[in-house]
Amino acid sequence: MKKIISLLLIFTFGLSSCEKDDICDANTPTTPRLVISFFENKAPAVPKNVINLKVVGEGSPNGTGIIFNKTATDSTQYITSANTISIPLRTDKDSTTYSFIYDAYNSNPAAVNTDVITFYYTRQNVYVSRACGFKTIFALQPSSTDPPTIPFLQTDPAGDGFWMQRLILQTYNIDSENEAHLKIYF
Template sequence: MKKILAFLLILGFASSSCEPDDICDPNTPTTPRMLIQFYDFNNPSVLKNVTSLKVIAEGKEEGVILSPSATGDDRYLTNDNNVLLPLNTDTDQVKYKFIINAENKNPLLVNEDNLEFNYTRENLYVSRACGFKTIFNLTATNPYILTDKVPADQMWIKYVIVAQNNITYENETIIKIFF
């Protein structure tokens, strides 16, 4: 009887120290990236595919991975009508080079425009397994700054619209770029 009681006591202590596995469900929304869609400048209601677009964050050598299923340098290129770009969780701004025709052998056809995004950050607790996520709000006064090294009439990005200031989920269009 003492052996059974001792066994139950040991089993009780052993099981009370166990904790459930802390695994973050992949479907749990985490820090969102910013969804940018590209539109035809001459027909503003029509989405338009970019040609060989590469996006590089300031201070980085490699581009943002725009095509995760591709291999090699093709991972950094897209010919789609939208991109998801990460924002910086440590500062209130991020600068990107948007390079269209990045793979073209003729350097005169490669065109680079620069976009700087300004925002505020808020950290939200998700769960013990997932930790915190950051949501972003583009500033109301200067949400973006569009610049280029060439004259304005040679920029490939013609116009930018902020569709929504709050960046909470990845499936909501935040920026519309017309070219």
């Protein structure tokens, strides 16, 4: 009888050392990405798919870009033709710069168009749990305060004209991926 009670006590203490938060659940929200939706410029309520869009972060090795198609094994993994994308913001600095290359793999180089956007923000680390650690949330901020500006800067480094006609910020706070943060009309 003493052996059974001892075994039960050891078993009970062994189970009590495991806690629910020792494993980070895959459904736990982590650092959110910036969600961008694309729309028809002439009919603003109509979502529009981009054509072979490649998004490359500043300093990206070999210009590889963001992986949109995880099942592809060639350069098509960096291409999307969707009307909504999610891109990460840097957690180690207060700005992130991306090149948005429209029709990136077109055989006619004149059809390829690149716009560059730099996003400016502040960062806040938020504790999630012992297993998951911290996540970073972002608050988009103007790049300067004199005069006040919008929290992103769009440039056309190739001089090929802007393919993105209008950019409309939906929310300054990037704390989830439940809705679009930025709408782009083209």
